[in-house]
Amino acid sequence: MSVIEVSELRKSYGGRPVVDGVSFTVQEGEIFGVLGPNGAGKTTTVECVEGLRAPDAGRVRVTGLDPIADHARVARVLGAQLQQSELQAKLTVREALELYASFHARPADWRPLAERLGLTGKLTTRFAKLSGGQKQRLFIALALIGDPRVVVLDELTTGLDPRARRDTWELIEDIRANGVTVLLVTHFMEEAQRLCDRIAVIDKGRVAALDTPAGLIRRSAGATVISFTPSAPLDDRDLNALPALASIAHKDGRVTLAGTDETVNAVITLLARSHVTAHQLRVTEATLDDAFLDLTKETAA
Numbered sequence: 118m119s120v121i122e123v124s125e126l127r128k129s130y131g132g133r134p135v136v137d138g139v140s141f142t143v144q145e146g147e148i149f150g151v152l153g154p155n156g157a158g159k160t161t162t163v164e165c166v167e168g169l170r171a172p173d174a175g176r177v178r179v180t181g182l183d184p185i186a187d188h189a190r191v192a193r194v195l196g197a198q199l200q201q202s203e204l205q206a207k208l209t210v211r212e213a214l215e216l217y218a219s220f221h222a223r224p225a226d227w228r229p230l231a232e233r234l235g236l237t238g239k240l241t242t243r244f245a246k247l248s249g250g251q252k253q254r255l256f257i258a259l260a261l262i263g264d265p266r267v268v269v270l271d272e273l274t275t276g277l278d279p280r281a282r283r284d285t286w287e288l289i290e291d292i293r294a295n296g297v298t299v300l301l302v303t304h305f306m307e308e309a310q311r312l313c314d315r316i317a318v319i320d321k322g323r324v325a326a327l328d329t330p331a332g333l334i335r336r337s338a339g340a341t342v343i344s345f346t347p348s349a350p351l352d353d354r355d356l357n358a359l360p361a362l363a364s365i366a367h368k369d370g371r372v373t374l375a376g377t378d379e380t381v382n383a384v385i386t387l388l389a390r391s392h393v394t395a396h397q398l399r400v401t402e403a404t405l406d407d408a409f410l411d412l413t414k415e416t417a418a
């Protein structure tokens with residue numbers, strides 16, 4: 118069952134389209150990633166899902182409800198992460214939890230939530246005195262306090278150290294294990310690769326690709342990279358004729374080819390046929406990072 122449906126969403130600012138026909142659906146229980154370069158339109162898209170912005174065109178549904186027309190009902194099923202500026206510096210963790218619980222008709226009990234998020238020892242600490250990781254954990258708690266079916270987390274781990282980021286990833290997996298669907302906006306490839314079931318890569322206001330992390334890697338041009346130092350020079354014409362070749366580079370006598378498994382098999386055949394030995398042969402799989410750069414390379418150019 119789909120929890121979020123976005124269809125042909127469009128939004129312009131001052132006549133400039135920043136979301137230009139975005140469509141995707143998020144299934145119940147998924148961690149769905151929205152990934153893209155700066156200014157791609159990710160936040161605008163999720164703000165339309167949250168009902169914070171009205172689309173110019175297109176259709177958005179959250180559990181079948183329109184986030185603008187049915188704002189109150191959507192607020193009951195959707196938990197949104199607050200921005201830093203939305204919490205008063207002097208509010209203690211306990212006060213923030215109680216205050217946000219009071220906004221909901223049927224809030225979750227904040228005590229076990231605070232326990233699960235490791236905030237029990239910080240209940241009397243003021244917001245301004247919390248570390249970056251503790252603040253993020255509080256934001257997660259506040260997003261979950263209405264006992265939502267779906268939670269939207271935007272750039273949750275930006276500014277956290279690697280340890281706090283990993284702890285946050287475990288929390289997100291834990292949220293999903295409790296049956297909550299997660300819509301995650303992120304800049305971090307490692308985060309997206311590790312957490313997301315599927316990812317929409319947004320580029321210039323459009324969905325450049327939508328797939329599982331493994332699927333995105335497979336469809337990027339240079340999904341597999343093979344490098345070696347040949348015992349004798351290989352004919353460039355033979356190398357350039359390799360199937361599914363995405364790129365070729367020569368450096369310090371070493372040849373590096375990006376392509377697919379087909380390219381790897383063909384280069385091994387070529388080496389055997391040419392009686393050339395490949396020293397220090399390495400075959401590596403591209404990461405989501407490589408796939409992302411490939412999928413959004415026109416933007417960077």
Ligand SMILES: Nc1ncnc2c1ncn2[C@@H]1O[C@H](COP(=O)(O)OP(=O)(O)OP(=O)(O)O)[C@@H](O)[C@H]1O
Nearest residue numbers: 130131135153154155156157158159160161162304
């Ligand atoms: N209220 C607004 N008025 C005018 N322009 C806006 C407004 N909000 C966003 N924009 C512009 O729309 C574009 C898309 O912004 P958006 O925040 O959706 O992108 P993003 O993909 O989330 O970017 P980032 O990764 O940098 O947060 C940007 O160029 C931004 O400057």
